[in-house]
Amino acid sequence: MKDDRLLEMRVYQAVVATGAFTAAAHSLGVSQPFVSQTIQRLEKRLGVKLMHRTTRGHRLTPDGERFLDVARRVLDAVEAAESDWQISDAQVDGLLRVSVPIAFGLDRITSVIPGFLERHPKLSLEMRLTDDSERLIDDQIDVAIRMGTLSDSSLMHRRLCGLQRIVVATPALVARHGLPTRPADLAAFPCLAWDGGRAHLNRWRFIEDGKDVIFQAESRFRSNQGMSLYQMCLVGMGAMRAAEHLARPAIADGRLVQLLPDHTALDDTAIYAVFLPDRHMVPRIRSFIDFMVDTFRSPDWEATGPSS
Structure with missing residues (x-):
């Protein structure tokens, strides 16, 4: 008995991911009519309409949204079941979507991606650079790198390294405004602040x-x-409370100096990789x-040591 259910799920997932039948056909290496006929067979077998198709693309129906979630879970389960038979790095394949x-x-992830892709020649990677906390399911993200305190308890995570922020400024700015000796002195010092969803980081501890x-x-x-x-x-516009991966190298080469090092509070935060529990x-x-995890086990910015 021929069972094409997994094939139908893969085709359907490709149509949703690419946004068009022709693009899905290209990504799968099949013809556009094959994709169209497969979706038609799938809808007929299920007895529901999965998507409304127009000349400008498609829009998923509520049943289509539900089936997409089921398809992803089934296909990921199949990949997971076969993972124990992965005998070489070259067999890790597919498309990986990462949010950073x-x-x-820009400072730390982009430079190590070539080494990762060289290790896995059959793998493709899409990296989305954003300071927004994207929703992994809605935005089709496989792994997100998060900094700070994790708030979504439904996600699994692995700790990459500690996260410490320190207040820094250029030597020229310090020469103009004087070196602060206590936190209250910063009130007379030009500072830089976050806007929007990261405004809570303007509370310097x-x-x-x-x-x-x-x-x-x-x-x-x-x-x-x-x-x-x-x-x-x-460029000297103000002091900033910056993550050490940015601040320490700039301190080491003299571009920045740390302010109030004796008053620095240790952050109980970290940098994590987060992902869905079933994946x-x-x-x-x-x-x-x-x-x-291996890359950031011993971060090189920690080797620069504390500022003087």
Whole structure:
């Protein structure tokens, strides 16, 4: 008995992912009529309409949304079931979608991706750089790199490394405004601040006389994007509370200096790889997460040591 149910699921998933029958056919290496006929057979067998098709694309029906979720789970389960028979890195294949914060992605992730892809020649990777916390299911993300405190308890995660933020400024800015000696001195110092969903990071935490002290950073320049704040910091527009992966190398080569190092509060946060609970055994996902864990096991920015 011929059973094409898995094939139908793969074709349907490809149509949804690519947005068009022709694009799905190209990605699968089949003809456009084959894709169209497969979707028609699938809808006939299920007895429901999965998508409304127009000249401009398609829109999933409620039944189509439900079936897409089922198809993803079934196909991922098949990949997971076969993962124990993966005998070489070359057999890890498919398309991997990764979401990464902009600054960390540009500074640390992009440079290591070639090594990962070289290890897995049959794998393709799409990296989305964004400071927004994307929804893994809705945005079809396999792995997201998250920084800070995790808020979504429905996701699984693996810790990559610790995350410490420190306040830094250029030597020229310090020469103009003087070196702050206590957190309150920052009120007279130009600062840079986040906007939008990351505005909570404008609460800079310090330790003074053994107690927590919060300085609320205000700024003439605000941004919802970390790399833009860092670039403004480097040109002397203000002090910034920056992640160490950016700050430590710039301190080491003299572009920045750390402010109030004796008052720095240790952050109980980290950088994580997060993923859906039912997908951690999918070979392409597992291989990427393992690679990230190995890459950041001993972060090179920690080797620069504390600022002077």
